[in-house]
Amino acid sequence: MRVTIRPGDTLWYYSQLFGIPLPLLLDSNPGINPNAITAGSEVQIPGFISVGYTIKSGDSFWKLANERSISLDALLLMNPSVNPNQLQLGQSIRLPERVMSRIIEGRVNYDSSRFQEDLSALVEIYPFIKIEQIGESVLGKPLTELRIGRGERMIHFNASFHANEWITTPVLMTFINDYVLALTNGEAIRGVQTLPLYNFNTLSAVPMVNPDGVDLVINGPPQTVREEVIEMNNGSLNFNGWKANIRGVDLNNQYPANWEIEQARKPKVPGPRDYPGRAPLTEPEAIAMAELTQRRQFAQVYALHTQGEEFYWGYLGYEPSFSAQLAEEFERVSGYQSVRYVDSHAGYRDWFIYIYRRPGFTFELGSGVNPLPIAQFDEMYQAMLGVFLVALYRR
Known part of the structure; x- marks a missing residue:
């Protein structure tokens, strides 16, 4: 106002x-x-x-x-x-x-248009939210970072690396809405006062890393690449199994953290999932996230995925000891299972831990078959709410 x-x-x-x-x-x-x-x-x-x-x-x-x-x-x-x-x-x-209540409704099919509309509405009411376009998708859609806070300690969250895991975007956006709502109304969230978090941290968020893929799963193929994506999808018009970006590259297999291991055992051609590309960091979405991370020097990163009700936090022993303490807290507040190591490489979190030796976490929200139903939204959000708060609260 x-x-x-x-x-x-x-x-x-x-x-x-x-x-x-x-x-x-x-x-x-x-x-x-x-x-x-x-x-x-x-x-x-x-x-x-x-x-x-x-x-x-x-x-x-x-x-x-x-x-x-x-x-x-x-x-x-x-x-x-x-x-x-x-x-x-x-x-x-x-x-x-x-403004006393949320303006974001997360229990809907949350495509890139809905995300941009909600983003504009949030910034209009809460102009202390800083937004920056960090790049563009293959089809030219903006990749947007939000920043909230004035602290030197920068904590990063991202969502929708994988197209059919798009429900992670409204989960993250709902927390952002609840956070700014609590700040302007002087309220606590689960007993945690929010203004000290704002002063101590800067929250960075890229709520939709893969907008082209999300739109493909929710809305179907755009005319400009219709034939190509249908062919990559084995002729099917059902894109519920699509994880990749619009070029059929899995964005979470794009990072130079033993990428060669994934290349050797994953698909050799573009498709709905798992293809790591012809080399690391070939895709504009993955490049934008890598450049953002290098520029911001995040203290911790959190990648939201689905499904499994568990989280991963180690990578080949490069994770700092502090990660174990955080993992104990996250297991307690979320009810999700803590898993230190998984046989996986070339992911964003893997790369962050490998390069920066700082805490990085991948959360697998909910359970079932992707894309998870909207009916799970509230349960997923409540599980993650404690994680968001601990990440900002713990020093």
């Missing part, structure tokens, strides 16, 4: 007026010097929307403010040209409305 600064106002005053922590106001208005704000300039108030209201019989600013538990001065700020002592029936004014 945007408001116009009045003479004498400060961001600290707006923090008190709207009950929004000052760090969130500062981060929502990075171009404004808080020590020299200019009357007539606009600032953004996170966690609020501006709604229209038509004056009715008996209305007054005091009555409207009292009914909505908002400050009288907030109404005056929102309506600088309105004389509160001369309200007219039918007159239009603006009311500040605190």
Whole structure:
């Protein structure tokens, strides 16, 4: 929500007026010097929307403010040209409305269009969320990173490396929504206060690594590559078994961590799953994730996949000892089984541990056959909620 600064106002005053922590106001208005704000300039108030209201019989600013538990001065700020002592029936004014519930609905077929719509809606209400396009998919769809927080310690989550595991994207987006909602409303999540997490960490997230593949599974093949993908899918129009990107390369077999082992034992031609490509890091989606990781120097990474209700956290002994402590906590809060080693190479998590010697985790959400049904969404989200919090809370 945007408001116009009045003479004498400060961001600290707006923090008190709207009950929004000052760090969130500062981060929502990075171009404004808080020590020299200019009357007539606009600032953004996170966690609020501006709604229209038509004056009715008996209305007054005091009555409207009292009914909505908002400050009288907030109404005056929102309506600088309105004389509160001369309200007219039918007159239009603006009311500040605190956002108190999620705007994201995760229990739907969550394709790349839905993701981009939700992303735009989140940033509009919570402008302290920073977004950056880190690359493009094969078909030119944006690959987007979100960052939330002001801490030097950067924790990264990603989802939908695999196309038919797209339900991981709304799981991650729902946590992001709950996190910013708690921040702007001064609430805890499972007893954990969120503002200290915001100040200590920066949460990085790429919620949809493989948008072309996700759209293929949910919506079917696009006309531009229809014949090619149907041929790779053995002539079938059922893409429920498709894990790869639109070129038939498994993005989670693309990383230079013993890639040659996977090349030797995996399919030799593009297809719905497991083909590691002709070499490491040939695909734009995998390259974008590698470049982002190198640039950000994440302290920890978490890759969300399905299915199995377990998580993996070791790679050939390169994982730090701290990973074992985290794994114990994750097993406790999620109920998922902790698995240190699996016979797998060339994955994003494998590469991260191999190169950086820092904690990396792959979570296999839910159980059954991919793509998992929406009916499992709530259970998966509750299992992962504790993981999200521990990852941000543990030092």
